[in-house]
Amino acid sequence: MNRAILLHQFLDHAAEARPDAVAVDNPGSGTITYRGLAELTDRLRDRLVHLGVRPGDRVGVCITKSIDAVGAIFGALKAGAAYVPADPHAPMSRAAYIFGNCAVKAIVAENKFVDGLRQEGEWPNGLPPVVSLDGSGDGTALRTALQREQARDPAPVVPTVYPDQDSLGYILYTSGSTGRPKGVMLTHRNGVSYVDWCTEVFDPKPQDRFSSHAPFHFDLSILDIYVPIKHGSTLVLIGYEVGKEPANLAPLIAEKRITAWYSTPSTLTLLAQYGNLQQYDYSALRYVFFAGEVFPVKHLREFKRLVPHPRYFNLYGPTETNVCTFYEVPKVVPEDRTEPYPIGKACSHCEARVVDENGKDVQPGDPGELIIRGPSVTQGYWNLPEQTAKVWFTDGSATKWYRTGDIVYFDGGGDYVYRGRRDRMVKKRGYRIELGEIEACLYRHPSIHQAAVISKENEEGVKIRAFVSPRDGVKLSIIGLKKFCSENLPIYMVPDLFSVLGSLPTTSTDKIDYQRLKAME
């Protein structure tokens, strides 16, 4: 069998090699085999092509995490399109903006979201055609929707499209500093080169059972979805609700005999604190991967004490690069260690450098910005040429380097150590948040005159604090402000704390004085 060079070829190959193996297990709903998933996604491919989707187009996906959602992703890929997953739990205005921004040619969505998408978006030519599902779970909703459409307007069987490896495979939208999310464009080559690196380092087996804890619009999902499918292993979906409930999540990991767990440190910390982990049998677990934020050592040590035998890896990388450095945590975390572990060394398919403001390499031990190049690095942001140009660093060679914005230093042991950010982006529970996007939201509030948002970090994690001043002495309620934010932003972007001030402090040049705000307790 030829090596897969496109993301959906992983499914083609597994369906041929292991047709009866379980591809996806959605606990509480059901499972689907590789053969079943291949057939279901073939039918969606036919429908999408019938609806006018062509290679190079985008297909929006707004479905609660389920076998149906996995089907929608592969159906879009098989039609030669890039899939664009939107968060079904965020305000629908966000999904509508995302789908409109990248001009999706078709949408696969649950019925309950369709009105919201239509009303909250700007659709000069009307909402694109929608494959509308009555629900989501074990794939039945997608199958039924396709059968219903087939009876109404038959779509002929068409061949799977195998575009060039540098075609877009998916666009992941992340928080944008100008107030709107921005779409990180990733090609098949970007995804496949990363998945191939996972093969090299983690040696997955067909018997493995990978967790899918992260939502599909989050970059951790690339490992979750494609590594097990490449190896004919099983992908175990962790639903949105159970994923937030350590008391239910802890037994599920044991019952489902998960062998590779991947989540943010925040989730592992909650599991250690509230999951009663000592009650369960985690002997199947081979790997614990974590990414998305710094793992405070205190909590990592506690988790390892409760679940000692797997190998633990810190996987680092912005959405724009996929994972680009990695670090295996030693067997024993010393009691007196307080420094977080390094982000490690560059993955074999990536190159890393640490440069100063002028782009000159810094001396080992000196802090500088981490820049990355390699086949897993993005092409840039959808329809944002200026922002794209800003993130590239060129050194005269043929390839461009991606500026991560992360300040690191190279330690004596061959690893990069994370120090902080160059800009106003923060990570909260693994989610990337541009503080400017929250400010832009607050400025849309009719009674807010000024708004400034800062972050504070301690061992408990990152807290977002907003300072606002009202218009014309209006009385602002903090509950009302939180409600306003939750109606306009994903829940993880709602500030933890609000302070209402008569006016915000300013610098001598009349800009908001963030340093003084940070000094306020």
Add this chain to the structure above:
Amino acid sequence: MATVTEAEVSRAIKEYILEEFLPGENPEELTEDTPLVTSGVLDSVATLKVSMFLQKKFGIKLAAHETDVEFMNTIGSMTKLVCDKLK
């Protein structure tokens, strides 16, 4: 714990939420019926913290499903949950 009244339970929950998640808020804004989970006041981690507080403060045990929005969305529903357990 058997002697604690419903009003005392409600007051203790209100004080905790104001102090932990709404510092600076006018206490009158937070009523028995103010939605907390569905309005973004409590996110999933905050809800967990509240459930731990209820268990410690009132010496009760909550099942996993009892931290769902149906029980945790208002001070009123939390008070009822606690008082039912204390009966």
